[in-house]
Amino acid sequence: MPHYAMMVNLERKRCVVVGGGQVAERKIASLLAAGADVCVVSPTCTEAIHAWGQAGRLTLWQRPFASADVSSAVLVVAATSDSAVNLAVYEACQQAGCPWINVVDRPDLCSFTVPSVVERGDLTVAISTGGNNPGLAKKLRRQLEAWIGPEYKDYTRFLGTMRKRVLALDELDAAGKRAVLAELLDDRFLEWTRSGEIERRDREAEAVVAEWLGCDRS
Numbered sequence: 363m364p365h366y367a368m369m370v371n372l373e374r375k376r377c378v379v380v381g382g383g384q385v386a387e388r389k390i391a392s393l394l395a396a397g398a399d400v401c402v403v404s405p406t407c408t409e410a411i412h413a414w415g416q417a418g419r420l421t422l423w424q425r426p427f428a429s430a431d432v433s434s435a436v437l438v439v440a441a442t443s444d445s446a447v448n449l450a451v452y453e454a455c456q457q458a459g460c461p462w463i464n465v466v467d468r469p470d471l472c473s474f475t476v477p478s479v480v481e482r483g484d485l486t487v488a489i490s491t492g493g494n495n496p497g498l499a500k501k502l503r504r505q506l507e508a509w510i511g512p513e514y515k516d517y518t519r520f521l522g523t524m525r526k527r528v529l530a531l532d533e534l535d536a537a538g539k540r541a542v543l544a545e546l547l548d549d550r551f552l553e554w555t556r557s558g559e560i561e562r563r564d565r566e567a568e569a570v571v572a573e574w575l576g577c578d579r580s
């Protein structure tokens with residue numbers, strides 16, 4: 363069964379990661395980027411995890427996993443190199459009623475898996491292969507990163523601002539609004555963002571709006 367793709371708000375939500383190796387580090391990095399309240403339980407950890415702990419960005423419990431560790435978690439990642447421990451984490455989640463569990467060496471036990479992600483500010487492109495081949499997800503991420511450049515961060519913001527502005531225009535009916543929004547998605551606005559011609563882009567966008575307002579009134 364294919365998984366349902368969704369964007370989850372994890373801000374200040376308690377997320378527990380069991381294990382402190384490279385795989386745990388990768389999952390922790392994305393949880394921190396999402397503003398989660400991260401607790402890590404592991405006898406050893408990578409330098410990066412240690413540094414996040416020192417900086418107060420996460421809570422580090424430097425000891426082996428205990429079942430009670432998952433009690434207040436909304437999401438848990440079992441990322442140790444010991445499959446028996448990972449299974450024990452899964453079972454503790456079942457007991458505690460924690461619905462969101464990722465077991466890094468047992469796709470069959472995962473209630474969620476982690477996709478490869480291209481992030482450009484508010485723009486997110488996630489790639490999942492349904493567990494078939496994470497390497498393919500990573501390869502596609504790299505290819506997409508070359509295509510969806512850093513300019514998409516500002517471009518997405520620009521389109522967001524314009525969309526809000528257009529939707530708030532009482533002078534335009536729904537069809538007019540849709541037409542303006544479609545026109546603003548024309549590649550020339552992306553090109554102007556890419557080449558740094560921001561004033562021109564914004565001016566031309568305003569011209570599109572003005573032209574439609576003119577059409578509507580006539």
Ligand SMILES: C[C@@]1(CC(=O)O)c2cc3[nH]c(cc4nc(cc5[nH]c(cc(n2)[C@H]1CCC(=O)O)[C@@](C)(CC(=O)O)[C@@H]5CCC(=O)O)C(CC(=O)O)=C4CCC(=O)O)c(CCC(=O)O)c3CC(=O)O
Pocket residue numbers: 388389464465466467468469472474475476477478479489490491492493494495496497499500503
């Ligand atoms: C099911 C899933 C569960 C989950 O972790 O959520 C899972 C499971 C497993 N991964 C394994 C191996 C590797 N995983 C990677 C990389 C990534 N793995 C990620 C996700 C997922 N991995 C979920 C499915 C995603 C999907 O649907 O495609 C990514 C996308 C996201 C992330 O982890 O942040 C991230 C790339 C991020 C990026 O760079 O963009 C690499 C490559 C590398 O590390 O360079 C290798 C080595 C090469 C290989 O084996 O293919 C193994 C065998 C372990 C062993 O050997 O024991 C298992 C277990 C199994 O398959 O049985």
Ligand SMILES: NC(=O)C1=CN([C@@H]2O[C@H](COP(=O)(O)OP(=O)(O)OC[C@H]3O[C@@H](n4cnc5c(N)ncnc54)[C@H](O)[C@@H]3O)[C@@H](O)[C@H]2O)C=CC1
Pocket residue numbers: 380381382383384385386403404405406407408425426427441442443444447465466467496
């Ligand atoms: N899903 C994925 O994306 C991938 C999953 N894997 C799987 O992930 C596992 C972990 O990989 P790495 O991080 O590279 O391993 P690692 O050996 O670098 O780290 C394992 C960590 O688990 C901790 N640990 C061991 N026993 C523990 C316990 N009882 N309680 C808490 N923590 C404990 C260790 O202290 C260590 O920090 C691999 O064994 C492999 O099966 C590997 C690659 C990708």
